[in-house]
Amino acid sequence: MSDAMIESIREFFRQLAETHPKWNFIYIYDPGVGERVLDGFWMTIQLSVVCVILSVVIGVVGAWLQRSHHVWARLLVQGYVQFFRNTPPLIQLLFFYFALGQFTPTYSPDGWLEQPVISNVGWAIISLSFFAGAFNVEIFRSGIEAVPESTIEASESLGMSHLQTYIYVILPLAFRVSLPALNNNLVNLVKTTTQAIVIAVPELLYQLVSIYNDYSTAQNACMVLMFVVYIGLVGILVLGMNRWERGMQIPGYGA
Amino acid sequence: MTENNWDSTQPIVSIKDVYKSFGALEVLKGLSLDVMKGEVICIIGPSGSGKSTLIRCVNGLNDINSGSITVEGQEVHDEKLDKLELRKKVGMVFQQYNLFPHKTALQNVMMAPVLVLKEPRAEVEQRARALIKKVRLEGKEDSYPGELSGGQQQRVAIARSLAMQPDVMLFDEVTAALDPETVKEVLVTIKELAQEGMTCILVTHEMGFARELADHIYFTDRGVIVEHGPPRTFFNDAKDPRTKEFLSQIL
Ligand SMILES: Nc1ncnc2c1ncn2[C@@H]1O[C@H](COP(=O)(O)OP(=O)(O)OP(=O)(O)O)[C@@H](O)[C@H]1O
Ligand SMILES: [Mg+2]
Numbered sequence: 001m002s003d004a005m006i007e008s009i010r011e012f013f014r015q016l017a018e019t020h021p022k023w024n025f026i027y028i029y030d031p032g033v034g035e036r037v038l039d040g041f042w043m044t045i046q047l048s049v050v051c052v053i054l055s056v057v058i059g060v061v062g063a064w065l066q067r068s069h070h071v072w073a074r075l076l077v078q079g080y081v082q083f084f085r086n087t088p089p090l091i092q093l094l095f096f097y098f099a100l101g102q103f104t105p106t107y108s109p110d111g112w113l114e115q116p117v118i119s120n121v122g123w124a125i126i127s128l129s130f131f132a133g134a135f136n137v138e139i140f141r142s143g144i145e146a147v148p149e150s151t152i153e154a155s156e157s158l159g160m161s162h163l164q165t166y167i168y169v170i171l172p173l174a175f176r177v178s179l180p181a182l183n184n185n186l187v188n189l190v191k192t193t194t195q196a197i198v199i200a201v202p203e204l205l206y207q208l209v210s211i212y213n214d215y216s217t218a219q220n221a222c223m224v225l226m227f228v229v230y231i232g233l234v235g236i237l238v239l240g241m242n243r244w245e246r247g248m249q250i251p252g253y254g255a
Numbered sequence: 256m257t258e259n260n261w262d263s264t265q266p267i268v269s270i271k272d273v274y275k276s277f278g279a280l281e282v283l284k285g286l287s288l289d290v291m292k293g294e295v296i297c298i299i300g301p302s303g304s305g306k307s308t309l310i311r312c313v314n315g316l317n318d319i320n321s322g323s324i325t326v327e328g329q330e331v332h333d334e335k336l337d338k339l340e341l342r343k344k345v346g347m348v349f350q351q352y353n354l355f356p357h358k359t360a361l362q363n364v365m366m367a368p369v370l371v372l373k374e375p376r377a378e379v380e381q382r383a384r385a386l387i388k389k390v391r392l393e394g395k396e397d398s399y400p401g402e403l404s405g406g407q408q409q410r411v412a413i414a415r416s417l418a419m420q421p422d423v424m425l426f427d428e429v430t431a432a433l434d435p436e437t438v439k440e441v442l443v444t445i446k447e448l449a450q451e452g453m454t455c456i457l458v459t460h461e462m463g464f465a466r467e468l469a470d471h472i473y474f475t476d477r478g479v480i481v482e483h484g485p486p487r488t489f490f491n492d493a494k495d496p497r498t499k500e501f502l503s504q505i506l
Contacts (some may be wrong), residue, residue: 156316156353168366251398
């Protein structure tokens with residue numbers, strides 16, 4: 001797009017804001033505001049990607065521990081899962097940041113101000129990953145239950161260790177069964193990242209709310225953008241997961 | 256396995272007075288048998304008599320309550336024994352094939368040697384291809400189990416076990432899930448293996464096969480060996496009424 005075109009688009013929205021004050025798309029024609037939206041968008045992407053990855057790792061490790069011979073390991077995982085599944089993520093965020101945040105050590109990069117080693121973004125990542133991870137543990141567990149005991153025995157009778165059997169036989173099979181449920185949970189996780197606003201993580205919702213607090217006429221335009229971005233984000237995630245699901249399909253196996 | 260004094264004049268598998276219960280259900284009640292290197296033995300008997308349990312005890316898939324099972328002189332049910340070491344020596348083929356459905360035939364065969372024996376991939380692949388050829392599945396290397404017939408899957412399973420270069424092979428009713436035409440192709444494979452000198456312990460209902468190939472036949476019922484002997488005597492002059500009844504039903 002040429003500069004002239006961009007300028008004419010901006011001009012159009014500047015005019016629109018004047019003629020229809022309820023539709024002030026300020027982030028389109030004001031570069032400073034546009035910057036805030038992009039920052040928020042980028043933070044949302046980072047938060048989503050990191051939490052998705054961590055929550056899957058937590059799910060895999062948790063499901064492995066649930067098969068452990070140690071009672072305490074199973075109890076620990078069970079306690080964790082119940083806690084995070086049965087409390088609202090909003091409260092988890094507040095709890096992590098305000099309650100646990102008090103006890104974390106601080107450091108002083110410039111010798112003056114004390115900063116906690118875990119920032120609010122850090123706490124949001126931890127809290128949201130554990131939240132979605134708890135569901136992932138259960139999702140993988142039921143996937144693992146669908147793997148026939150006889151397949152596991154075949155693996156072990158070939159001399160494979162429990163860990164090798166888990167990594168190379170159980171997980172790949174369980175994963176395929178788990179994908180639809182995992183899909184739902186990860187979509188939910190991406191949507192839940194908006195709740196990080198309560199601990200002032202500057203993600204998209206936070207930025208847009210602060211924009212329409214500054215420019216009250218921009219409220220409707222901000223709402224519209226919010227929906228558009230999330231429909232887009234979730235759409236991309238779902239498309240990606242569906243592709244993955246198809247890519248993992250085994251010829252002659254399952255539906 | 257640790258050093259021991261086993262040599263091939265002693266039984267390669269020795270089962271002595273083995274007892275095994277699942278809870279209150281006593282399945283093996285003092286069972287003994289010896290297998291020499293290169294021997295083919297067949298275990299027959301009615302359903303529920305403990306045949307599967309017995310051979311699963313040999314590679315440690317089931318534990319035992321008392322008695323002893325040794326493979327190459329090494330006690331299997333020794334707390335200190337590394338089960339993985341045992342399983343490198345003892346291959347097992349199951350009734351339901353139990354292939355890894357997410358791996359191709361070739362990958363199924365290669366997996367354990369690469370992961371367990373830590374052999375170089377290229378070397379393993381060569382051996383795996385040779386084994387697939389040996390079980391007459393050339394051209395099916397890249398097929399997934401779901402794309403193969405039961406008989407073909409079972410032959411992949413045999414190749415998969417052989418890839419670990421075991422000293423003893425256990426077969427648990429490996430033709431029981433197959434239709435009559437495909438039974439033959441699997442039996443041919445096992446027959447070749449036996450003729451090459453592989454020690455084989457088979458649970459089977461294929462009496463023709465047992466008669467032709469077995470060095471020794473054991474008839475089990477309710478957890479004990481009722482009668483045993485080389486095929487000729489076993490089939491022609493069975494003495495125990497239970498054996499006679501079983502044979503009359505099955506032959
Ligand atoms: N894991 C287990 N837990 C409880 N009982 C078991 C278990 N495995 C086997 N059994 C019981 O032990 C008995 C012997 O079973 P086993 O599978 O060894 O018989 P089998 O001779 O192989 O019979 P089939 O010819 O039907 O395969 C059966 O009564 C069975 O129900
Ligand atoms: Mg059986």
